[in-house]
Structures are given as C-alpha cells and as structure tokens.
Amino acid sequence: MHASSEAITLHLHPRHPDPARGLALALDLDRASGPVVLDPARLILVGSARSADLRIDDPTVSARHARIGGDGHGIMVEDLGSTNGTYVDGVRVQRAWLTPGVRLGLGGFRATVVARDASPRPRERVNPSGMIGSSPVFQDMLARLRKFAGLGQAVLLRGETGTGKELAARALHGEGPRAGGPFVAVNCGAIPEGLFESELFGHVRGAFTGAARAHVGAFVRAHRGTLFLDEIAELPFPLQAKLLRVLETRRVVPVGGEQEQAIDVRVVSATHQPIERLVAEGRFRCDLYHRLSVLAVDVPGLGERPDDIPELLSHFAAELAAEFGRPVQLTDEALRAARGRRFPGNIRELRNALLRAAAVHDGPLGPRELFPAGPSAPASTAGPTDALAVPRGTYAAMHRSLLELVVREAGSIRKAAARLDVPRSTLCAWLKPEAA
Numbered sequence: 001m002h003a004s005s006e007a008i009t010l011h012l013h014p015r016h017p018d019p020a021r022g023l024a025l026a027l028d029l030d031r032a033s034g035p036v037v038l039d040p041a042r043l044i045l046v047g048s049a050r051s052a053d054l055r056i057d058d059p060t061v062s063a064r065h066a067r068i069g070g071d072g073h074g075i076m077v078e079d080l081g082s083t084n085g086t087y088v089d090g091v092r093v094q095r096a097w098l099t100p101g102v103r104l105g106l107g108g109f110r111a112t113v114v115a116r117d118a119s120p121r122p123r124e125r126v127n128p129s130g131m132i133g134s135s136p137v138f139q140d141m142l143a144r145l146r147k148f149a150g151l152g153q154a155v156l157l158r159g160e161t162g163t164g165k166e167l168a169a170r171a172l173h174g175e176g177p178r179a180g181g182p183f184v185a186v187n188c189g190a191i192p193e194g195l196f197e198s199e200l201f202g203h204v205r206g207a208f209t210g211a212a213r214a215h216v217g218a219f220v221r222a223h224r225g226t227l228f229l230d231e232i233a234e235l236p237f238p239l240q241a242k243l244l245r246v247l248e249t250r251r252v253v254p255v256g257g258e259q260e261q262a263i264d265v266r267v268v269s270a271t272h273q274p275i276e277r278l279v280a281e282g283r284f285r286c287d288l289y290h291r292l293s294v295l296a297v298d299v300p301g302l303g304e305r306p307d308d309i310p311e312l313l314s315h316f317a318a319e320l321a322a323e324f325g326r327p328v329q330l331t332d333e334a335l336r337a338a339r340g341r342r343f344p345g346n347i348r349e350l351r352n353a354l355l356r357a358a359a360v361h362d363g364p365l366g367p368r369e370l371f372p373a374g375p376s377a378p379a380s381t382a383g384p385t386d387a388l389a390v391p392r393g394t395y396a397a398m399h400r401s402l403l404e405l406v407v408r409e410a411g412s413i414r415k416a417a418a419r420l421d422v423p424r425s426t427l428c429a430w431l432k433p434e435a436a
C-alpha cells in the first residue's frame with residue numbers, strides 16, 4: 001500500500017491550531033542541542049542542502065525538502081516537492097498545521113513538534129501513525145503492533161488490500177527504537193522483474209546497459225531504519241533466495257559490484273495474498289517465509305470492524321474539510337448506510353467514496369451522494385469466499401491439497417506442523433510440488 005504512491009495528497013489539518021500555543025512551537029530532533037525553536041515570523045527551509053536553514057543530514061531528506069513557518073494563525077509545514085514526502089502523524093501531506101505532540105516525518109527522518117520551552121515528552125498513547133479505529137479487533141491489533149514495535153525482529157503483516165498495512169508498518173517503525181532512522185517502502189508488485197535486484201541491493205555504475213549512474217539500493221537506504229517490503233508474495237522465486245541470503249548475512253553486494261556492505265535493517269513485509277498457501281504450493285520459499293514472519297500481525301478488514309466505519313468517515317470528512325476549505329458533513333443516514341455496506345477495497349475504497357462525493361456535492365452528504373451506484377450487497381451476505389477445493393485426482397495431489405487445507409486451517413506452517421506432530425521441515429518438504 002501505498003501512502004507514498006497515492007494519487008491524492010491531503011492538505012491535512014490534524015487539529016485546529018490553538019493560536020495561543022500554536023505559535024510557540026519547537027521541533028524536537030532528538031539532538032543533544034535540544035529542540036529547534038520555530039519562529040512564527042519567519043519561514044525556514046528544511047532539507048539536506050548545506051544552504052538549508054535547518055539542515056538534516058539524512059539520505060532520505062531532499063536538498064530542499066520542506067518549508068516551515070508561521071502565517072499569523074499558526075505554524076505550517078509545506079512540502080517542496082520532496083522525493084520521499086512529508087508526513088504528519090504518518091499521513092503524507094502537502095501542507096499541514098503543526099501543533100504540539102504531532103510527529104513530523106521528512107522522508108525517513110522523524111521529529112516531534114513540542115510546545116516551546118516544554119521538555120520533550122513521550123507522546124500520549126493515541127493510536128500510532130494516525131490509525132483510526134476503536135473496535136476491539138482493531139485495538140487488539142494495535143496492541144500487538146505496539147508490543148512488536150520495540151522488538152528488532154521481522155514482522156509480516158497480512159490483510160486484505162486497503163486495510164492499512166503500510167500505516168501499520170509505519171507505526172512499527174515510528175513507535176520503535178529505529179524511529180529516528182529511515183523508513184523505506186518498496187512495492188514488490190510494482191517493480192519490473194529485471195529491476196528487482198538493483199532496486200533492493202543497488203547497482204554500480206555500468207553494471208548493465210543503461211546503468212549510467214550507480215544506484216543505492218533500498219537495503220542501504222534503509223540502513224539503521226526499517227525496510228517495508230509491500231506485496232512480498234510478488235517477489236520472483238529466484239530473487240527470494242537472494243533476499244534470504246541478505247537477511248541471513250546482513251550484507252549486500254550491489255549488482256555488478258564486489259564490495260560487500262554491512263546493513264542494519266529491520267524488515268517489515270506485507271501481503272494481501274494467502275502466503276501460507278503460496279508456500280504450500282511451492283511458489284514462495286518456506287525458509288524465506290519463516291525469516292520474514294518471525295512475528296505476524298493480521299490487519300483486520302472493514303468487514304471485521306464495521307463499527308469503525310462511521311469514525312473513519314468522520315475523520316476523513318474533517319481532513320477533506322481542511323483540504324477543500326469548506327465543511328464536509330455526512331448525514332446520520334449516510335453513516336448508517338456505510339456501516340452496513342461491504343468495502344472490498346476497505347479503507348481506501350471508503351475514503352475514495354467520500355472524496356468523490358465531497359468533490360461533487362457542497363451540502364451535507366446522504367447515502368445517495370456517498371454511494372451513487374446504489375446499494376451493494378449487505379455486509380452480512382458475504383459468504384465464504386475462498387474455500388479450498390480438494391481435487392479428486394491422484395492420491396498424491398489429494399494428499400497435498402489436504403495438507404494445504406490443514407495449513408490454512410491452522411494459519412501457518414508452524415502451527416500445522418505442530419498439529420500434525422511432524423517437524424516443520426518435513427511438512428515443507430511434503431508440500432513441495434515435486435513431492436506430489
């Protein structure tokens with residue numbers, strides 16, 4: 001997912017600025033020199049360029065990354081077309097007010113906005129990375145994320161498309177000890193097969209035709225931070241072995257190069273595919289799967305937390321109101337209708353429905369404005385979607401399909417192996433296609 005590649009950039013208004021406090025802000029960069037006071041009467045240029053007023057020496061920060069300054073009402077940050085984006089509480093923004101307590105991200109660099117003269121304090125325990133939702137299933141997931149954030153191990157995020165896996169990855173990064181390091185997101189589903197190696201590990205100049213310049217790979221860019229590998233199931237099979245080697249040796253060699261480079265990276269990966277089934281079918285390496293899923297988090301779809309839908313809609317309405325500079329209101333009827341609807345594209349689909357409605361209609365938005373295509377099948381009619389059909393073929397094929405069924409039922413190969421009382425490696429071997 002793609003907060004970083006979304007077509008729409010929000011002009012976010014995270015909280016209404018309180019002029020009394022909003023004008024007395026400082027930026028806590030976690031430096032020994034203490035927070036940098038933000039002068040409401042002055043615009044400062046923030047970036048990695050030597051000439052920047054506030055220089056941040058970080059490879060993910062652009063030379064002229066953002067501008068921060070007062071406009072008489074409060075202090076704002078404005079992205080200046082940076083490569084890796086400006087984030088407020090985990091949401092990519094073009095422009096946003098800064099208020100005490102918000103987490104400002106410049107590329108992979110993180111800083112906290114604090115009230116001037118206030119000593120930096122840990123953020124109150126609100127949902128991390130601006131993730132909205134109060135339902136028990138969602139709060140359980142957040143509790144898991146918080147617990148895992150402090151650990152160094154790899155995390156696999158599983159969940160349907162649009163459920164917030166990238167936000168969850170950012171939360172793992174932002175709430176953990178690597179928060180000051182870079183967060184680098186790579187969408188494995190969007191990289192042409194021939195470029196994978198170079199994207200992940202980099203290449204030296206002249207490594208292949210067209211490689212006129214050296215390229216720093218994602219692993220090196222994520223050094224001391226987090227590498228988010230989205231759509232990990234799309235990683236071509238031959239690359240899976242290479243990725244495994246890098247994870248085991250903690251060293252990368254750029255394409256065409258000889259020099260190994262040590263890397264210290266936490267890998268968080270995500271998939272909306274039934275990855276255990278892909279492992280069972282021999283399409284995803286079992287050993288890599290185990291490497292990536294030391295810890296796993298299931299990000300619930302909206303179908304599992306319909307009670308959060310009104311809250312999410314109200315949150316997005318407030319964001320859009322700030323962007324459009326006019327109120328965006330939803331009727332109670334619209335909120336009720338949304339709660340009873342299915343959203344296969346989950347939160348992304350929900351937000352886009354509101355965005356479309358708010359762009360077209362000025363007044364309060366009812367069900368008809370929000371869902372002009374008419375009612376969808378109510379949420380409760382969603383039947384079982386992907387029951388595994390066991391083929392009536394050869395004994396070997398049926399045997400494998402039944403094992404796959406056990407893996408899916410159990411939720412992981414490890415659990416399935418425990419249920420069958422066989423070592424994990426044995427189950428992996430049985431599941432290989434050639435074993436059928």
Ligand SMILES: Nc1ncnc2c1ncn2[C@@H]1O[C@H](COP(=O)(O)OP(=O)(O)OP(=O)(O)O)[C@@H](O)[C@H]1O
Pocket residue numbers: 001002003006091130131132133159160161162163164165166167168230272312347348351
């Ligand atoms: N809990 C949440 N609260 C507020 N906004 C959310 C939440 N979860 C997701 N979003 C928003 O929904 C959109 C989709 O989220 P995200 O890209 O993280 O999903 P994803 O699961 O990674 O999607 P994909 O599988 O398609 O890559 C984003 O705009 C994100 O900001």
